[in-house]
Each structure stands twice: as C-alpha cells, then as structure tokens.
Amino acid sequence: MGTEILKSIQRPTMLVDLQKARRNIAVMKAKADVNQVNLRPHFKTHQSTRIGELFREVGVKTITVSSVKMAEYFVQAGWQDVLIAFPLNWREMDIINRLAKKCTLAVLVDNASSMKFLSQNVQQPLGVWVKIDTGLHRMGIWWEAEEEILSLVTAIQNVPVLEYRGILTHAGHTYQTSSAGEAREYARTSRQAMLTVKSHLIEHGCQAGLVSIGDTPGCRLMNDFAGVDEICPGNFVFFDLEQWHLGACSEEEIAIALACPVVSKNTVRHELVLYGGAIHFAKETLNIDGCPVYGLMSEFEDGTFGNIRADCKLIKTTQEHGVLWVPEKIFNQYQIGDVVLMAPVHSCLMVQAMGEYVDIQSGEHISTMVQQIPIRR
C-alpha cells in the first residue's frame, strides 16, 4: 500500500502510520497504568477525532486541549472530560459557560485577576486547576511563591460553583536540554517542586487536590511518578525529530512524515529542491552541529517510513520550497519527479500546518479540526 500511496502523491502530503501511533499510545498508557497515574493525553498534537479514537480503544476517557475551540471540537465528537490547558481567556467566557453545560470542563488559572473575573462570570460548574511554573517560565505561579499559590487555591475553593481540581505544571524546559539524562533530571526536579507545593498547601490546612504534570520527554524518560495523579503529554502519539534528538523516542517510533516531490536538483551543492517548505514543515528547527535543520530524510522500507538519514538535512525552507542537502555519494539516487519522505522537527506544528493525514498503511484520509474550522473561528 505504501508504495502505491507514494506513487499517487502530487503535492506535499502528511503521512501517518496508524500502527506506530497505536503502539506509541499503548506504551504510554501502559506506563501510566503501571505507575497508577491517570493519562489525560494532550490532543493538540493530532487535533483529529479519528486519531482520538485510537486513545478510546485503550480506555482513555479524559483529554487535554490547548484552546476553547479545540475543546468544542472534541466535545462534539463525544469526549466528556476535557481540560483546556491554556490560561483562561476572558474573551471566550461565554463559550466556556456554554461548553461547561455539555461536559466536565476544566480551565487553568495562574493569577488573582483571572480568578476574580472567573468568580464573577462563571455560570456553570467548572473545574479549575492552578498552573505552577517549575522552570519553563512561560506562565504559571513560580512554585516557591507559597503565599500566592495558597491564596489562589483558597479563592477557588471559596467559590461554590468552581470545582478545585489541583495543581498542574508543564515542564516544557525538558525540551531545552541536550540529553535524555538532563531532561530526566529536569522532569525529576519539576515533580519534586510540585510535591513541595502540595505539602505546603496541606500544611496550611488546605485541600491540595491532584498533582498533574505534562511534557512528553518527562513522561517518557521518568520512572518515578510517586505523588503524581495525572499526566497530560501529547507529542508522544507521533513523536518527531526533536524528541528523537533528545533521546525521548527511537526513530522507528516517529509515526508521521511529510512526503515531498523533488522539483529541482543542484549538482554543485548536492541539493534537492523539494516541494515542501515553511508552510508545510512550519519552520521549527533543530540544531545539528551548530546549523539549523528543518527536517531530516526518513527511509521508506517495508511499506512505511522509519530510519532517519541524519546526513540528509533540510537546510532551508521558504514559503513552498525546501532545500535538502544530501551527501555526494547518494546524490544521484534521487531524481526530479521522485518523492522523498521527511521527518518533521515538531509534529504538532506540522499537523497544524497541513490539516490532513494519509495513513501509509491503509491509504485512509484523516482530517483534523484545522481543515474543518478556520483558525479564527
């Protein structure tokens, strides 16, 4: 099937290997079960009700999303327990209230202003998590700011219609590390910080609620989940070069690739010009030997993509063009008119950019919410 799919390709096409995705989900679910933590996968990576079904197959009932719009999309597809892991957007409060009628919905807050706004505008029972910063420094209350955390948790618990859930962190700084060992250490200290926050809350006679942690490298590399109640990684469903480079997955586990027609060649520079550029790969880079790389070639074998050719580097992308550098000795193996398979640096952003998958095993076309709902709506 894979060979026929490649033959039929006319334009940059995002391929998924659903078998690999299923295995990735099974591995993470098993790890969650063994460690007795609830898996609340982040659906921002795949943004697809069809891929969501693969999670249902293994018994997942709780999910995480990154926008109110994404929550609406998955609630409509029957998901009943949804966490919007994004700072409360006051301007969408009416939609949040409507949605909270239809499902068990939860939101994040990290400051007193949003808490005050929420208490004055919430109309439906609504779950609330307090976002804690354990090192990413994007949002959240710094984990050592004991009084601020206590004050926010208490404020939530004082509003009857709000259901305090617990404390949540996204230790995304694991992505900034250069080795699996370092990422594991960041994840470990992040978990430790969360347990300290929990202890402080309990010491002050406060109901501490659940402890939730999130990132894929941490959940993949960590082995001690003691004290953690819930995990919400997302990327692990497909993985990508960033995760592989970090040591959080093997190359065979990467479940997604971009098929790109070769449209020109430069014999002097050993470059293939691909139909596949910034609007397809989404301009995320990986630093390899001091140079930014936008993707690496993936080999087609046994009807699917798999082995990464770390020596075949996408070194430039403009709107529709990609420039793929390949070593001299294999340059002549590739001709204009061929299709090459490329592993993405960041699968979440490529999925957003492409909006549709083709399963390399079955040829099934799988749409995402991007295709169904314009970005602003």
Next chain:
Amino acid sequence: MGTEILKSIQRPTMLVDLQKARRNIAVMKAKADVNQVNLRPHFKTHQSTRIGELFREVGVKTITVSSVKMAEYFVQAGWQDVLIAFPLNWREMDIINRLAKKCTLAVLVDNASSMKFLSQNVQQPLGVWVKIDTGLHRMGIWWEAEEEILSLVTAIQNVPVLEYRGILTHAGHTYQTSSAGEAREYARTSRQAMLTVKSHLIEHGCQAGLVSIGDTPGCRLMNDFAGVDEICPGNFVFFDLEQWHLGACSEEEIAIALACPVVSKNTVRHELVLYGGAIHFAKETLNIDGCPVYGLMSEFEDGTFGNIRADCKLIKTTQEHGVLWVPEKIFNQYQIGDVVLMAPVHSCLMVQAMGEYVDIQSGEHISTMVQQIPIRR
C-alpha cells in the same frame, strides 16, 4: 470602527488595513509605470481574490503565484495571465495541462530533465521562463553558466507548443542584508547579472525574451530598472517587520497586524502572555540586538494600527502562547483581557497560517484560499 472591532475580538485575529494595502499597491504600480516595466505581482502574499481586486482596480492584469493550486484558485476568480513561479512539479502536469486550456499560463524550468519531461508531456500552449540564480542559491541556473542557459533556452524554443518567455530571477538574498544600501546593491548586481545573461543569449543568435526580477526589497529600493521588462514582487501589498527592519518600508505602510488577547501577566519578568503563538505568527524571527523576535507591538491610533513599539518584543512563541516582553514603565498599562496589536515578522507566512482577515476600517471579513482549499488539495 477599529475600536469596535477590537472590542469584539475573542481569539487571535488577523487584521488588514485595506486603505494601506491600496496605497502600497498604488505606489508600486506607479513605480512600475514610471520605469516602463510590467507589474506581475506575486499573489502568494495575500492569497485572496478579494485583495486581488485591489490590484485590478489599478489595472493589473498579470499575476504570479507559487503553486499550481494557487493558480487554479486565481484562474477560477477570473485572472487570465498567470505565472507559476515554482520549479515545474512533474506530478502536477495533468493539472497544468488542464489549466493551460483556460488561461495564459507560464511555468519555470531550471534544468534539462524538467525540460525533457515538459516537452514530452505538455499538451497545451504553455509559457516557459528560465529561472536564473543571481545569488539566492535556492534554485535556478547560476547566471554565469552561459552554456547551460543557452542550451535550455534553445531547447524550449525548439518545442513548438512551448512559448519561450524569457529569463527570471528572484534576488531573495536582498532579505539577508542588514541595510537598505546593501539590499539595493544586491538588487543592482542581480539586475546587472540578468542583463549579462541576456547579452550572451543575443550574442549567440538566440531570442533572449523578457527579463523579469522579483523581490520586494529590490523593487522598492532600486531606482534603475533599465533593461528589465517585468517585476513580480509580492510582499509589498502588506509589508512586515522584516521589510521595515531592512528599510524597505515605513512602519505606517505595514498593512497587517495580529490582534491577540492578553491572557496572563508576569510582573517579575514584565511579560504579557498572549493568546497568539507559533500557529498564528508562524515562527519567523527577526534578529534584534542578537535576540530572535517573533513580532513587535503596533500602536492603535486613529482607528488603525501603525507605530511600531520596538521595545515591546514577542520573545517566545509555542503552539498557542506568545510571550510579549514590555518595558517596566508601561507594563501596568496592559491588563489581562485586553487586546494588543502585533506586527508580524513575515506577513506571507502569517496570512498562510491565519487564513482570514478582518478589515480594520470596515469590519469586512476576507477569506483566503487557505480557508477554502485544504493545504494538500
């Protein structure tokens, strides 16, 4: 009207100022007319039939696009003379043949293999340009490779159904310069190289055809177009921070902005967390004082956006989040729930990512082909 539009914003929203876009178009058209070159604007920047109408208003009849799909979209909207300025994609030859029945279509080639493929597969009269590399090193035949160029031009002229148009370059290396003077110099030497190619062709008794050049900084900064027949810049319709930083436009000319709700604040770091991230801004960066910046704040005044606040920098973007650093002295002017206006680094990529505009003058919603046709189709 602008104030009411900002009040109504719930999510990241791409704003356009059609009056500014009209002025930008008028300025470039006047420059083309004065210099007696044909303006064939690149429509990959706006990707919208509605914005296309603004070009029709000033008499533009010829356009450039970056994909076969984009050609189909604009032909359907009545455009009759379309150049696909992308290396010939063999896998779309059937669509190219179909489309060439409906309009005056032209394609680009830069190598003998694609030329051979084209001669064997073309079924309709089709215009062909030869792509010349004058310094960008993305695709095209290097301008000094006289024999290769001559051989390709001759091959095209020997196929009766192919209509040889001329030589074309995109001097996109002007974007890599650090000053308007340097960009102007690159554009000048690029034009000079094209004139040398033309002379060589004529010396060899070959019909040289037209000379086409393309990039916005070059077309904006250059004043001597002697020997040039056609220009195909695109970005100038909206401009962006990259063009402004380069000196190719003024801040008031930037005709596009992203309106982003403020969803959190960090008092210690003086950061506003915006609903507006990598999937909205598209992760293009500008280097300001050695740091990557994903956008700068634009001030709202007289019902539109305009003055750039170079001290209010979008320093981080993840999927949906943006982190906007603002100086301490103005930090308290911004509250959670506010909307801030952000100028994009690269308007073409933001348009692709967003798929819809709202005109800040009239409130009109304007869609792009992205919204109407999924990326792969």
